[in-house]
Amino acid sequence: MPADATPDLYADPLAFGQRMQILRTRRGMSRPVVAGLLGKSPSWVKQIERGEIGMPKLPTVLRIAELLRVRNLSDLTGDQSAPVDLFIGPGHPRLPEVRDAVNALTLNTVRQAPSAEHIAARLATAWAARHRAARHREVLGELLPGLIRDAQLTVRQADTAAERRAGQAVLSEVYSLAQFFLAYQPDSALLWRVAERGTVAAQESEDPHAIGVAAWLACEAHRDAGHFEAAEAVAQEALGFLADRRAEDPKVLAIAGALEAGAGFTAARRGEAGAAWGWWDRAQVAAQALPVGYYDPITSFSTAIMGAHAVTVAVELRAGGESVRQAAASDATTIPSRPRRARHRIEEARAYQLDGQAETALATLERAYEAAPETIRYNGFARRIVLEETESRIPAHRQRAAVLAEQLGMLAA
Template sequence: MAMALDPALPVGMRIKLFRERAGKSRAALAGLVGRSESWLKAVENGRLLPPRLPLLIKLAEHLGIDDLSQLTGDVSLPRALFSGTEHPALSVVRRAVDTAPLGLVAGPVPDSGHISAQLSAAWRARDASGNHRTALAELLPSLVMAASTAASHPECSDRRRAEAMYASALNLTQMFAAYQGDGNLVWRVAERSLATARASGDLAAVGQACWFLVEAFRKSGQWDSAQTLTEEALRLLGPVKGDSAALARAWADMAFHAAITHAAAGEAGSAWGWFDRAEATARTLPAEYWHSPTSGSARVIPLHGVTVAVELRQAGTALRWADRVSPEAVPARPCRARHLIEVARAHALRSEHDQVASLLSAAVKTAPETARWNRETHEMVRGLLAGPASTRAQARKLATATGVAA
């Protein structure tokens, strides 16, 4: 007999109710579907997105549920990193990725110096533009084609450098494609980047590619996969992190990933433990050091502090970290806007609607395309639309700016 449940009951709570009815422990059910107990706890508590369809089906089987709607109710399945309105140039960028050479190619070898200059210009454009997807759309097709051709050319004099540059160009493509509804493209470029970086033998490039793939795992709710790859990258980079600033930055980037992923699972001790280790390494970097792809630097330590605290629902701690940095001190506009959104999340935990509206408006002004293609922004705007009348007018403006139906 089906259990009568409120249609709006969250997926995680439904899993918990059916698990308890079946007399299964968290550890037992998690093991049956190949996940960890901490992952299942985070799903049940709503800290992580609901599992994707294949895993929901496995859970239903082990819980004795015939009708999957008993688990999903009125809640739509998560798409997270892959949801949102398509940018007008998405098809052009996708074609550049799909037509990249898959084997050795003929013709002249693209000049590595020119590709390096193109790549640097593309990262600078991403950092400087409030509409960074539009800026990248103009640069990515030729960059991806040149870098992939160089990496595949039999006469390339520095194949490892070409492969590292191609991996970085694919990371840029992931930044462009995220939240636009084409999950296949996001996974394609993330996984191809890591494979190409590994072929290059450049450990800093491998670390960067891992950072991007972990982003895709975590944003799509694949907590265990995110954590596994993070731990592997930390083991790889740990012995060499003292060899250069680039390797120290790569290790710190992944340690911050570990902190945020543990925080998303509600594991405060592990989260802040990894944060402390990441901070210690990041502080060894030169004061003006800035790595555009991952925002790796000492300057973003407070930004990560805000995110870890928000994921742990520690609003006061998040706001104290926010007080340690001025948004204007963040060199990249998309990163600055993302920070404003994270601080808004801290205020949302306290139901401080005026501050949420003000910070989201600042994020829109700083980098419109960051705010528009951002799941947390959309959630907060919907909350404002349903909130007090005092912020309703501002909420409607935000809804228009971010593409949320008012």
């Protein structure tokens, strides 16, 4: 291998520090940024990466893994004997059915396709069911195969350009719904394929809302993969496209606000506090301009969600005290969606753990589990907190974390 080539995490016996440096560089994060987000000095990061300091203890390793969005802990530690998935959850039993529907071509189907209006009505029912359900992936896994096949057929059998555009708009939204099911499951290639198909369908539809939703989900996927520059570029381009259209329709305004909030999360994950809160301010303006009581069924964007977004910004910036203050100021009970409420509880738990309140963090994760078990089971941040607290020196914390670990399926052989 050439001397200037990047070592392969999977082929070379690399030390912890080397792995950390490779993963940090791939994320485009400088040592000072990583140090600041870890509460360490840049010299400490440099010493770790050079091997002058050995691998830190588990809590610090887990926080590094979270910061660098390490999918499997062995990618960072090099220990392949006991791989631990952090940001990839278990495969849902209905994953094969959804995968088969995505892969189907519907070339030889002779039945009459449903209208775009019919698909749109089923989509509205599916979104509502998802928000009500504690086990929302089970609900989506049951509905998606039929929706995907029917929406594909609607586009194939469209007779006019207008019908085809309408079909592409609902097909794009079906793919958006599928991304909520596929996120953090062990088939990343399928998730990206669905995201790309949704983006193409949205562009073919020429529908501003469909294009905005596809862009928002693309930003989420890029950020979760650590592609921060791509997430920022997509958000900026989509917001530019929607700039003259956001006043025309609350749905378009809501997706623009969601894109602004998401841009804030991306900036926060890069350690850019000023930019992060600036984006939050812009999203707050959008939320306040929405009709009273409006709640977007796809992104959950609304006035009710802005407190939750503030918690996430503070947590991503690793500002423990500020994140706890934001958690205290937010009101999860105003969030009507069970999975979104559970996600907010997880963000609150991250805040409390950052602030050194481990017991409160575990209690908050228990509340997340009560709201939507299938949200917390697939959430890498929750899994990291639970795993860390199973190593706590306080017996009560270890016991509480062990119960959660069993509920989340983390103790399975």
